Amino acid sequence: MEKTVETVLQSADAVVLLINDVNINGAASKYLPSGKSQSEVNDEIQKNVFHLETVLAYDGSSITKPDVAGSSADKSSYTAAITTGKNYITANS
Numbered sequence: 001m002e003k004t005v006e007t008v009l010q011s012a013d014a015v016v017l018l019i020n021d022v023n024i025n026g027a028a029s030k031y032l033p034s035g036k037s038q039s040e041v042n043d044e045i046q047k048n049v050f051h052l053e054t055v056l057a058y059d060g061s062s063i064t065k066p067d068v069a070g071s072s073a074d075k076s077s078y079t080a081a082i083t084t085g086k087n088y089i090t091a092n093s
Helices: 005-028 038-056 076-091
Strands: none
Touching: 005 038, 005 076, 038 076
């Protein structure tokens, strides 16, 4: 199934929600299973930051990777979540 920039970014919205909620609530985030250690929370945030960075780099090279990088769509919430995630990891390492 061909994906569009819009559908890819809509899917990435869940990642933004997770990162922002963990930034506020830490391991108690409703998006994480309970009982995670800080190291596990940091790993989860890193995985999601990497996912956002990967999605934002999509270059239209396949039907599953539309040209997100070249799109004029507003990507500010995704880049902000990347920064928030990286800052969270730094502050909680």
